[in-house]
Amino acid sequence: MNLLPLVSKLENLNFKSPLLIASLSLLTLAGCGSSSSGSSSSSEGYINLYNVSANSPEIFLTVDEDLEKDEEDEVEITYPGVAYTDSSGIYELDDQEYFYELGWQDEDDDDRDDLTLIFQDKVKIEKEKISFLVVSEDISNPSVINYSIDIVDDEDDDVDDLFNLRVLNMHTKSEGLDVYMSESDETFNEAVLVGSYAYQELSDNKKFDQDEYVFYVTAAGADEVLYESQEISFPYSSQYVISVRPYKGTDETTFVIDKISLSSITSYPDANADASYKVYNAILPHDLIPTYAGSIDFYLDNKDETPEYADVALHTDTVESNVARSDYSVSVTVAGTDDKLLHNHLLSLPENSDKSIFFYLDEEEIDDEDDDKDGEIEITIKSLVVDNSTDESIYDHQIKMINLVDDEDFSAVTFYYVRNNELVDTTPYYRTTSYARASEIDLVNNTYQVYAIATEDSSEVILGIEELVLDEDSKELFLILEEDMTSPSGYRMTFKNQ
Numbered sequence: 001m002n003l004l005p006l007v008s009k010l011e012n013l014n015f016k017s018p019l020l021i022a023s024l025s026l027l028t029l030a031g032c033g034s035s036s037s038g039s040s041s042s043s044e045g046y047i048n049l050y051n052v053s054a055n056s057p058e059i060f061l062t063v064d065e066d067l068e069k070d071e072e073d074e075v076e077i078t079y080p081g082v083a084y085t086d087s088s089g090i091y092e093l094d095d096q097e098y099f100y101e102l103g104w105q106d107e108d109d110d111d112r113d114d115l116t117l118i119f120q121d122k123v124k125i126e127k128e129k130i131s132f133l134v135v136s137e138d139i140s141n142p143s144v145i146n147y148s149i150d151i152v153d154d155e156d157d158d159v160d161d162l163f164n165l166r167v168l169n170m171h172t173k174s175e176g177l178d179v180y181m182s183e184s185d186e187t188f189n190e191a192v193l194v195g196s197y198a199y200q201e202l203s204d205n206k207k208f209d210q211d212e213y214v215f216y217v218t219a220a221g222a223d224e225v226l227y228e229s230q231e232i233s234f235p236y237s238s239q240y241v242i243s244v245r246p247y248k249g250t251d252e253t254t255f256v257i258d259k260i261s262l263s264s265i266t267s268y269p270d271a272n273a274d275a276s277y278k279v280y281n282a283i284l285p286h287d288l289i290p291t292y293a294g295s296i297d298f299y300l301d302n303k304d305e306t307p308e309y310a311d312v313a314l315h316t317d318t319v320e321s322n323v324a325r326s327d328y329s330v331s332v333t334v335a336g337t338d339d340k341l342l343h344n345h346l347l348s349l350p351e352n353s354d355k356s357i358f359f360y361l362d363e364e365e366i367d368d369e370d371d372d373k374d375g376e377i378e379i380t381i382k383s384l385v386v387d388n389s390t391d392e393s394i395y396d397h398q399i400k401m402i403n404l405v406d407d408e409d410f411s412a413v414t415f416y417y418v419r420n421n422e423l424v425d426t427t428p429y430y431r432t433t434s435y436a437r438a439s440e441i442d443l444v445n446n447t448y449q450v451y452a453i454a455t456e457d458s459s460e461v462i463l464g465i466e467e468l469v470l471d472e473d474s475k476e477l478f479l480i481l482e483e484d485m486t487s488p489s490g491y492r493m494t495f496k497n498q
Contacts, residue, residue, distance in 0.1 A: 043094055043095050043127055044092045044093065044094060044095065044127065044128075045092075045093060045094075045095045045125035045126045045127055045128065045129050045130070045131065046090040046091060046092055046093070046125070046129070046130040046131070046151075047061075047063065047090070047091050047093055047100075047123065047125060047130070047131045047133065048087060048088055048089065048090045048091070048130055048131070048132050048133065049061045049079070049082050049087070049088040049102075049133045049135070050082075050086075050087045050088075050132065050133065050134045050135070050243065050260075051082045051083065051084050051085070051086055051087075051135050052084070052085065052134065052135065052136045052170050052243065052245050053084060053135050053136050053137060053138070053139040053142055054084060054246075054248055054392050055138060055139050055140075055392045055393055055394045056084050056104070056135065056139035056142075056393060056395075057081075057083075057104045057105070057139075057393045057395045057396045057444075058081030058082060058083045058104065058105065059081060059082050059083075059102050059103070059104060059118070059135055059139075060078055060079065060080070060081045060082075060102070060103050060104065060105065060110060060112075060115055061078070061079045061082070061088065061100060061101070061102060061133070062076075062077065062078040062079075062100060062101040062102075062103065062112050062115075063075060063076075063077050063079075063091075063093065063098045063099075063100050063123075064076045064077075064098060064099045064100070064101070065096075065098060065099070066099070067099050075093065075094075075098065076112075077091075078110070078111070078112045078115075079091060080110075081104075081105065081110065084248065084391065084392075084393070085248060085258060085265075085267070086265055087258075087260045087265050089260075089261075089263045089264075090130060093125045094125065095125050095126050095127040096124075096125060097122055097123070097124045097125075098122065098123055098125060099120070099121075099122055099123075100120070100121060100122070100123050100133075101115075101117055101119070101120045102117075102118045102119040102120075102135065102142075102144065103115030103116055103117050103118055104116050104118060104139075104395055104396075105444070106395065106444050106445075108428055118139065118142060119135075119142055119144050121144065121146075123146055126148065128150065128151045128153070129148050129149060129150055129151065130148070130149040130150075130151065131146050131147075131148060132146070132147040132148070132149050132202075132241070133145075133146055133147075134147065134168070134170065134200075134243075136170055136172070136200075137172065139393075139394065139395075140394070143200075145200060147168070147202045149166070149202075149239070149241065150205070151239070152164045152205060152239050157207070157237035158237045161209060161210045161237070162207045162208065162209060162210065162237060163207070163208060163209075163210050163234045163236065163237055163238055163239075163240065164205050164206070164207055164237075164238070164239040164240065165194070165205070165206050165207070165208055165239075165240050165241075165242065166202060166203050166204070166205055166206070166239075166240070166241045166242070167179050167194060167195055167197055167202070167203040167241070167242045167243075167244065168197075168200075168201070168202045168203070168241055168242065168243040168244070169197035169198060169199055169200065169201050169243075169244045170199075170200065170243045170244060170245040171199065171244050171245050171246055171255065172199065172245070172246065173246070174199055174219075174244075175199075175219070175220065176196060176197065176198050176199075176219070176220030176221075177196070177197055177217055177218070177219065177220060177244055178193060178195070178196050178197075178217070178218045178219070178220055178221070178222070179193075179194045179195060179196075179197065179215065179216070179217055179242070179244065180192060180193050180194060180215070180216040180217075180218070181194055181208075181213045181214065181215050181216070182213065182214050182216070183211060183212070183213060183214075184211070184212040184213060184214055184231040186214070188216050188225055188228070191214075191216055194206065196220050196221075197244070202241070205239070208234070210234050210235055210236065210237070211233075211234060212231045212232065212233045212234070213231070213232055213234065214228065214229055214230070214231060214232070215227075215228075215229040215232065215242070215257055215268075216228050216229075217244060217255050226255060227254075227255035227256075227257075227270050228270060228271050228272055229257050229268045229270070229271060230268050230271050232257065232259060232268060238261075240259070241260075242257065243258065244257075247269065247270070247273075247352055248390050248391070248392065254270065254273065254352075255270060256268060256269045256270065256352065269350070269351045269352035270351055270352060271351060272325075272351070273325065273351040273352045274322045274323060274324055274325065274351070274352075275322070275323055275324070275325050275326075275349035275350065275351060275352065275353040275354070275355075276320045276321065276322045276323070276353070276354045276355075277320065277321060277323070277347065277349060277354070277355045277356065277357060278317055278318045278319065278320045278321065278355075278356050278357070279298050279309050279312060279317065279318045279356070279357050279359070280316070280317040280318075280356060280357070280358045280359070280478075280480070280496070281295070281296050281312045281313065281314055281315070281316060281317075281359055282314070282315065282358055282359060282360040282361075282404050282480070282482050283296060283314065283332075283341065283359050283360060283361050283381060284314070284360075284361050284482075284483060285314075286361060286363070286379055288377065288379050289334070289339075289341065289379070291334050291337060291339050292334045292339070292341065293334075293335075294313060294314040295311045295312060295313050295314070295334075295335035295336075296311075296312050296332050296333065296334065296335055296341065296359065297309070297310050297311065297312070297332070297333045297334075297335050297336070298310075298312060298318075298330065298331075298332055299330065299331045299332070299333070300323070300328050300329075300330055300347075301328050301329050301330075307333075308321060309321075310335065310336075311335045311336070312335070315482065315484075315492070315494060317356070317496055320354075323349065325349055325350055325351040325352075325353070326349060327346065327347070327348045327349075328346070328347040328348075328349065329344045329345070329346065329347075330342075330344075330345050330346075330347045330357070330383070331343045331344065331345075332359055332381065341359075341381040342359065342381040342382070342383065345383045347385060348385075353387070354387065354388040354390055355385055355386065355387055355388060356385070356386050356388055356478070356498070357383055357384070357385050357386075358383065358384040358385075358386065358402060358404065358480075359381060359382070359383055360381070360382055360383075360384065360404045360436065360482075361379055361380075361381055361382075362379065362380045362381075362382050362406060362436070363377055363378075363379050363406060364377070364378050364379075364380070365377060365378075366378050382436065384402070384404075384436055384437075384438070386400065386402065386438045386478075388476070388498040389440075389476040389498050390476075391476055394472040395444060395445060395472070396442050396443060396444045396445065396470075397442070397443060397445075397470050397474050397475070397476055397477065398440055398441070398442050398476045398477075398498075399417075399440065399441050399442075399443060399468075399476075399477050399478075399479055400438055400439070400440045400476075400477070400478050400479070400498060401415050401431055401433045401438065401439050401440070401441070401478075401479045401481070402433075402438050402478055402479070402480045402481065403433040403434065403435055403436070403437060403438075403481050404435075404436065404480065404481060404482045404483075405435065405454075405463070405481055405482065405483055405491060406435050406436075406483075407435075407454070409454075409456045409457075410454040410455055410456055410461075411434060411435055412432050412433060412434045412435065412454070413432070413433055413452050413453065413454050413463060413481060414430055414431070414432045414433075414452075414453050414454075414455075415430060415431050415432075415433065415441075415450060415451070415452055415453075415479065415481075416429070416430040416450070416451040416453065417429035417430065417441070417443060417448040417449075417450055417468070418448060418449045418450075418451065419446055419447070419448060420447065424451055424453070429441060429443060429448075433481075443470055444470075445470045445471050445472065445474070446470060447467065447468070447469050447470075448467070448468045448469075448470070449465060449466075449467060449468075450465065450466045450467070450468050450479065450493065451464075451465055452464040452465075452481050452491070452493055462489075463481065463489060463490075463491040463493075464481065464489060464491050464492065464493040466493045466495070468495065475497040475498065476497070476498040477495050477496065477497060477498060478494075478495065478496045478497075478498055479493060479494075479495055480493070480494045480495075480496060481493050482494070
């Protein structure tokens with residue numbers, strides 16, 4: 001039985017591959033439709049890598065017949081990297097024993113010889129089974145478990161419109177969890193218990209009617225709902241593994257469901273979870289707003305006269321606030337006054353989202369031949385909303401670049417990250433970022449000289465240079481480029497935690 005044609009079939013049905021947020025994870029493994037059980041003469045099995053180590057970078061899986069270098073090896077494969085909360089999907093292999101390695105990329109390429117080894121073991125690929133490798137806990141000393149999952153080939157599943165479900169509890173702080181499910185138009189009162197699961201326990205397969213369901217998680221034997229999903233659709237006679245785990249970047253009492261198909265993964269955060277946000281003030285003082293001296297008050301939904309954040313100084317950010325998931329109207333005033341700088345801008349905060357709002361001043365010259373104000377300056381206060389990274393990798397880190405420099409001579413800035421043995425012209429790490437936009441880059445731990453360079457006509461102009469040191473204790477960062485008349489260059493680069 002070969003599942004790969006079915007992968008293509010499912011992808012043609014518009015399966016998506018959204019980035020994960022993390023938590024209950026569903027691995028969709030296809031059934032074989034109308035083929036009769038046991039009729040296949042195939043000798044293939046499958047392997048799948050699932051990464052739930054919160055502080056890991058991308059993990060690369062290498063499968064090898066023989067660890068000794070041998071050009072005659074029929075199988076020596078390094079598969080693409082698997083990020084935290086992601087799954088590799090299934091890969092087909094002949095049924096025999098292999099060595100396998102897990103490593104991470106600390107060089108500029110992902111060749112096997114350049115990967116840093118994390119774990120090594122043997123795996124027995126068995127006919128019509130999936131070796132489901134789950135990497136969890138601290139990546140410097142990971143837990144790696146090989147779960148053997150049978151390929152379900154029941155022709156009655158198609159006839160009776162059934163799907164197959166297993167549950168895996170990967171919530172590290174749980175002393176046992178109960179998982180329930182109800183139909184989409186029901187509540188927890190009508191939910192049925194799927195099962196009770198200890199940490200790292202994988203359940204037996206169960207069959208359910210193809211439909212839309214809501215999942216719930218409680219502590220073992222308890223009635224308090226700790227997690228409730230959105231509606232999740234199961235329209236095919238497929239196999240699913242639900243992995244219950246904490247939501248990344250939050251305290252370890254939260255949960256999310258990821259629905260992983262043969263080639264993709266979809267995340268379902270807690271439908272009732274809060275969201276979080278913070279504010280950064282990049283509004284420069286200007287002659288056209290004489291009452292503004294560099295500090296703002298921030299209001300959420302204008303519910304009362306008390307600002308959510310008061311007296312936020314220029315070039316500073318606030319602490320995070322947690323609020324209910326919702327769409328909000330936000331306003332900004334000159335600190336301590338009713339003078340509005342910005343009013344009724346949208347801030348949409350889905351469940352479990354984490355965002356930063358950058359407020360900045362945009363200056364334009366009025367161009368109207370029939371207007372007496374032609375050539376005069378007009379200013380507008382604008383907002384830029386950016387998703388914060390909640391990754392916790394100890395080996396590499398995300399830098400998100402925010403370009404708030406508005407200059408008539410250039411519309412974009414290129415940020416170069418230069419290591420000790422490199423120059424601006426030779427570094428592979430750079431990103432071009434347009435005005436009032438964000439871009440991102442992932443960097444392994446090292447020391448970098450960071451250059452912000454703009455092109456004016458044929459000349460490259462250095463707007464700023466800063467040193468960046470990344471190590472195991474570093475956080476995910478913003479690099480914010482702003483105008484600053486107090487600086488010799490007229491610009492400033494600031495690093496802030498996301």
